[in-house]
Amino acid sequence: MSKETMEFQSETRKLLDIVIHSLYTERDIFLRELISNAADALEKMRHESILKKDIFDKDVELGINISVDEKAHTLTVVDTGLGMTRDELVANLGTIAHSGSKTFLNELSEHEQKDTSLIGQFGVGFYAAFMVAKLVRVQSRSYQMDDKGHEWVSDGTGSYTVEECPGLHRGTKLILELNDDSHDYAKEDTVKRIIKQYSSFVPFPIKLGGEKVNTVQALWAKGKNEIKDEEYNDFYKFVGAAYDEPLSRLHFSADVPLSIKALLFIPKTNMERMGLGRMDPGVSLYCQKILIDQHSKTILPEWLRFLKGVIDSEDIPLNISRQALQDNALVTKINKVVTTRFLKHLTALAKKDDDKYAEFWKTFGMFLKEGATSDFTHRDAIAKLLRFESSASESGKLISLAEYVERMPESQKDIYYINGPSREAVEAGPYLEAFKKQNFEIIYTLEPIDDFVFSHLGEFDGKKLVSADRADLDLPEDKEDKKEVEEAAEKLDKNIAASLTKWMKETLGDRVKDVAESKRLVDSPAIIVNPDGFMTSSMERIMRAQTPDGGLPMSAKNLEINTGHPLIKGLAELRVKNEAFAKTIVEQIHDNAMIQAGLMVEPRAMVERNYRILAEAVK
Numbered sequence: 001m002s003k004e005t006m007e008f009q010s011e012t013r014k015l016l017d018i019v020i021h022s023l024y025t026e027r028d029i030f031l032r033e034l035i036s037n038a039a040d041a042l043e044k045m046r047h048e049s050i051l052k053k054d055i056f057d058k059d060v061e062l063g064i065n066i067s068v069d070e071k072a073h074t075l076t077v078v079d080t081g082l083g084m085t086r087d088e089l090v091a092n093l094g095t096i097a098h099s100g101s102k103t104f105l106n107e108l109s110e111h112e113q114k115d116t117s118l119i120g121q122f123g124v125g126f127y128a129a130f131m132v133a134k135l136v137r138v139q140s141r142s143y144q145m146d147d148k149g150h151e152w153v154s155d156g157t158g159s160y161t162v163e164e165c166p167g168l169h170r171g172t173k174l175i176l177e178l179n180d181d182s183h184d185y186a187k188e189d190t191v192k193r194i195i196k197q198y199s200s201f202v203p204f205p206i207k208l209g210g211e212k213v214n215t216v217q218a219l220w221a222k223g224k225n226e227i228k229d230e231e232y233n234d235f236y237k238f239v240g241a242a243y244d245e246p247l248s249r250l251h252f253s254a255d256v257p258l259s260i261k262a263l264l265f266i267p268k269t270n271m272e273r274m275g276l277g278r279m280d281p282g283v284s285l286y287c288q289k290i291l292i293d294q295h296s297k298t299i300l301p302e303w304l305r306f307l308k309g310v311i312d313s314e315d316i317p318l319n320i321s322r323q324a325l326q327d328n329a330l331v332t333k334i335n336k337v338v339t340t341r342f343l344k345h346l347t348a349l350a351k352k353d354d355d356k357y358a359e360f361w362k363t364f365g366m367f368l369k370e371g372a373t374s375d376f377t378h379r380d381a382i383a384k385l386l387r388f389e390s391s392a393s394e395s396g397k398l399i400s401l402a403e404y405v406e407r408m409p410e411s412q413k414d415i416y417y418i419n420g421p422s423r424e425a426v427e428a429g430p431y432l433e434a435f436k437k438q439n440f441e442i443i444y445t446l447e448p449i450d451d452f453v454f455s456h457l458g459e460f461d462g463k464k465l466v467s468a469d470r471a472d473l474d475l476p477e478d479k480e481d482k483k484e485v486e487e488a489a490e491k492l493d494k495n496i497a498a499s500l501t502k503w504m505k506e507t508l509g510d511r512v513k514d515v516a517e518s519k520r521l522v523d524s525p526a527i528i529v530n531p532d533g534f535m536t537s538s539m540e541r542i543m544r545a546q547t548p549d550g551g552l553p554m555s556a557k558n559l560e561i562n563t564g565h566p567l568i569k570g571l572a573e574l575r576v577k578n579e580a581f582a583k584t585i586v587e588q589i590h591d592n593a594m595i596q597a598g599l600m601v602e603p604r605a606m607v608e609r610n611y612r613i614l615a616e617a618v619k
């Protein structure tokens, strides 16, 4: 048959027109598309050669050969796959049968303004060649014995030609005559970079100028016991752009509910903590070893951005756009399955290797805390992985909430915590006294974010998480013990105490919501507590720090006083003798309690008042 000129289908023409005439930001993907087509053809060839006897060029090695001609401005991609007959050339390259282009056209018709820049985010398959080429030649010879070989040629406008082309080897040769803006793609360095970025794991050798470019294996697709530690580490260095070894790795595959293969690494260092700003995600999404979304923002929750590695799923269409990934139900499912598996991995690590988990926690605990506050789906699993210091732990040693619950005496109903800048500061403050008396363990939340985490969690194992600076703290009381304490400390008479707290409230005015007699204090004269259930002093401190202009009014605070403390008893007497000075003392007690709560007071007025009190003391 002689040379025949044929028209593209109208849909194809529309698509080609857009491909040729718009400005693309990610033109590099054209090569990914061509290589993935070649890999598909090779895969099919491998399959056919198992089933069939009569195959043209049966012993030719399966592979992809790429060459460039910088002078002639051409790029050539050759594969030894199953090739195309004349009819297949017409059907496959002349009509729009494939997924990527269809989705792209649909998306375009939905966008009123016909935002063609969208194209960069789509794989439009074979047609992507026209983003960089002014003429595309496809020479193909099918594996079927009786095929003669044909050449398909088009400049991407309305039509293409097909004619017989004898003397071809099995497979397909694509010759791209690059357009003036695309001469860069005739440079070996450029082509090499793109192959490495997108096609490093293609399971057939890709040679460029005779040299194999894809030297790294897609380890995730191999069985675990076929892989040596050293290979894992080398792979980590490749995908994680790392120089050291990972702290831990997780390699698994699943078939139900989805086909997923994942290989994830926990690095040794936390770049965010080293002050390098917010990390980009480090896990990329592949479909059958071809990159779909590098450093994907959607395939894992944001709080897992410290992980490096690969997730591969055959169920995701190669040509999916990045926008479509965002609200793709499959992606959401993969995200959930992989995150759940990773949390299981951490749980197992914590059980098996205390020291390693402690190291992980020290480095990446902040991300789990972020997850606990932002990821509702996995909140309960994350809660079990959190670690804190507590009144029962040695300094620097950490406990889990589960351990805490295990140690709880029967009389204790809630889980208690208190925030402070350091263990020493917490233990010197007034908030621990009641817990020491009851012999209740209390968790020290030493990081600013901790109270937000606990307030988000609300409870653990059915037990409420309660901050020890809450006004309505309801510790079970030991009746006898209470009597003893009352007698020993000789508290103020009820009426005197009532009148004293009322007068103190008048003295402090708006600075407190209420002044009350404390049931919890043992050694300290006074304490600041929060009547507003969910806000702790630590949370308040952080929120105020973020609005430095004092925009936030202080939330309600109560001052509780210890009516068995000599200072408070003395105050009751001083009030009668020298009310003005007694008021000064009240203000100072309030400021001291605020400081112990970690809440700022105005230092100038405080210091000035303090000197007045000292002057009185030395008189």
Ligand code: ADP
Pocket (backbone or CB within 6 Å): 033, 037, 038, 041, 079, 081, 082, 083, 084, 092, 093, 098, 099, 100, 124, 125, 126, 127, 171, 172, 319
């Ligand atoms: P898709 O790969 O999504 O099917 P493409 O536009 O990339 O869409 O390719 C269209 C079709 O052309 C392919 O499905 C395949 O049948 C055929 N094709 C493209 N490149 C090759 C090749 N190198 N060898 C054999 N067939 C090919």
Ligand code: MG
Pocket (backbone or CB within 6 Å): 033, 036, 037, 125, 126
């Ligand atoms: Mg394709």
